[in-house]
Amino acid sequence: MANASRFQFIKSQHVPTLTVLQAAIKDFSYDRHAHEEFAFGVTLSGRQDFFSGGQFHKSPPGNVILFNPEEVHDGQPGGKHALDYLMVYAHPDQVKPLFADALGREHATDFRSNQTLIQDAQLRHAILELARLVTSQTGSCIDQENALYRVIERTVQLGGISQPSPVTNRPDTLLRLAKEYIHAHLESDMSLDDICQAAHLSKYHFLRLFRQHYGITPHQYVINCRINAARTALDVGAPLNEVALRFGFADLSHFNRRFKRIYGMTPHQYQRDIAR
Template sequence: MSNASRFQFIKSQHVPTLTVLHAAIEDFSYDRHAHEEYAFGVTLAGRQDFFSGGRYHRSPPGNVILFNPEEVHDGQSGGEHALDYLMVYAHPEQVNALFADALGRDNTADFRSNSTLIQDVQLRNAILELARLVTAHAGSCIDQENALYQVIGRTVQLGGISQPHQVTTRPDALLGLAKEYIHAHLDSDISLDDISQTAHLSKYHFLRLFRQHYGITPHQYVINCRINAARSALDLGASLTEVALRYGFSDLSHFNRRFKRIYGMTPHQYQRDIAR
């Protein structure tokens, strides 16, 4: 990747877990990955090409992109012009109560949007306003919370599913056991045998089923989860060497390469950004 592509992460000074990414991409492609957070994005210029939900999408300027937590995707610039976009990340723990309120419920809700690529001026403007407040370190806590609520409220109006009412299929349940095992052992040397046995499936059946459901291999998922956990540790100020060793990377060079394929920058650059 050359200097033609630029990435900047900005954390909210008021709302925990709320982070904005401003990216300008010409010659960079994200590996397939997933975030723990909801991701609300707006394509500002160029064209945003990406895979998600088993299909390929193209987002021209003005479109909204919405990724549910753990929704596998990649991304790159498409067309003749450089890609410029914003993405706002908010952890489910931060917004589940907002989703429940927008849905008119008393209890928190794990909401999933029906759409990935959305043309809606109201939602686009709400995301841009929230991103402006965070990136400019503007407004009070209540200003940013209200802007976040506007994004959540409009997202609910555009349609989705509250997960507690979904019927869980047997494959979903078995793969859920595997994912729980992975998350509980991110700092351990786990094997494919360990994970497949947890899911009560043969290794090769598990491999096929996992990739069919999530669009990535179990190995890619483990690496992705370790990188996400590493990012959380960096948010708390942990040292690069400590984080790399804790999550099974052989050295800083290995950690740097893996982190950059998902976040567009090295762990050091990321930690420097969020400290501003």
């Protein structure tokens, strides 16, 4: 059935980086991927089944789903009924000052929720209200900023880990070097050997360590980062063919397939959505 699944992205007209996804899924499954943003979701109807944080989750209607930045996950409908849900995406740079304020700190801080699947009416209502303001294009800038702050404030109240300067052990440091290399060379034809050398690890050790830490292979991570970078380029109106070639896709058809496995729609459909 051609229209069994529907996806729509709506960007805030007031708050930079704030985007809402409205999705109704019947015959679609996301590949494992990760976003640069915080993702605050609510399951509206049906059941949302997904992998994240090394385990599988089932989210019935009314539950909140929270993904930290770069937290690998997938997703698909569970049970016999279609899945209807929404997600609000906010970039860490946008919300760091809000987390600092909610934590009572003077400076921006890195915050990560320690919960993925949350049953909390207050957080659910805050997310739904923020999504309503963005999707209906109502309210002023201060209305949307205040709604976003209420989401952040409740997230902090529910618990997490906050650290102004993350302390990392040696594997984390080496993997960070690999990720930094990948992000710096998204437009280049990088090899696995190149990434391993940047991380100062043997190929076997690197592959095992990377998958153990992130739940996906380095190749999957590279594709994921290229798709996220391509989405940013699409946001500012870059031509589709140019974006596809810039980020290493063989052609527009290849780009379309990869993009749709993460965002549920083709790059053209996404660019059309956010231009409204």
